[in-house]
Amino acid sequence: MTNVNTEGNATLALIEDELAGVVALYEQLVEQSDKLADAMQCWPDQVLLKVMPKLAADRRDTARIVTWFDGCRANIIENIEYIETARIREERRERLLSSLNLTDAQKELLFED
Numbered sequence: 496m497t498n499v500n501t502e503g504n505a506t507l508a509l510i511e512d513e514l515a516g517v518v519a520l521y522e523q524l525v526e527q528s529d530k531l532a533d534a535m536q537c538w539p540d541q542v543l544l545k546v547m548p549k550l551a552a553d554r555r556d557t558a559r560i561v562t563w564f565d566g567c568r569a570n571i572i573e574n575i576e577y578i579e580t581a582r583i584r585e586e587r588r589e590r591l592l593s594s595l596n597l598t599d600a601q602k603e604l605l606f607e608d
Contacts (some may be wrong), residue, residue, distance in 0.1 A: 535571050536578055 532539040545563045548554060555580075573607045592602065 537571070537572055 524547065525543065528543045529539045532542040535542065546560055553559060
């Protein structure tokens with residue numbers, strides 16, 4: 496009976512080690528997926544759903560991730576360009592306002608609704 500317990504304990508230890516490896520890789524997948532979403536400037540859960548879909552068969556098809564990305568590449572580029580243009584416009588606006596040396600009251604009047 497001792498052999499069964501010893502073998503069972505060894506198997507359980509192996510399973511726990513493998514589980515820890517899966518959990519660590521899953522955490523890395525979620526972290527990397529969030530980084531991709533940040534770079535794409537989109538919703539993190541949307542990217543995670545594409546990277547790790549609900550259907551097991553889809554999860555094993557890693558080529559679909561590249562296909563998905565290629566399919567939305569134009570929208571991603573358009574989004575990034577829009578955000579970058581808005582950022583540049585805001586920086587220019589701030590520089591212009593700073594150069595005008597307006598008082599707080601004048602700035603308030605300028606931005607009134």
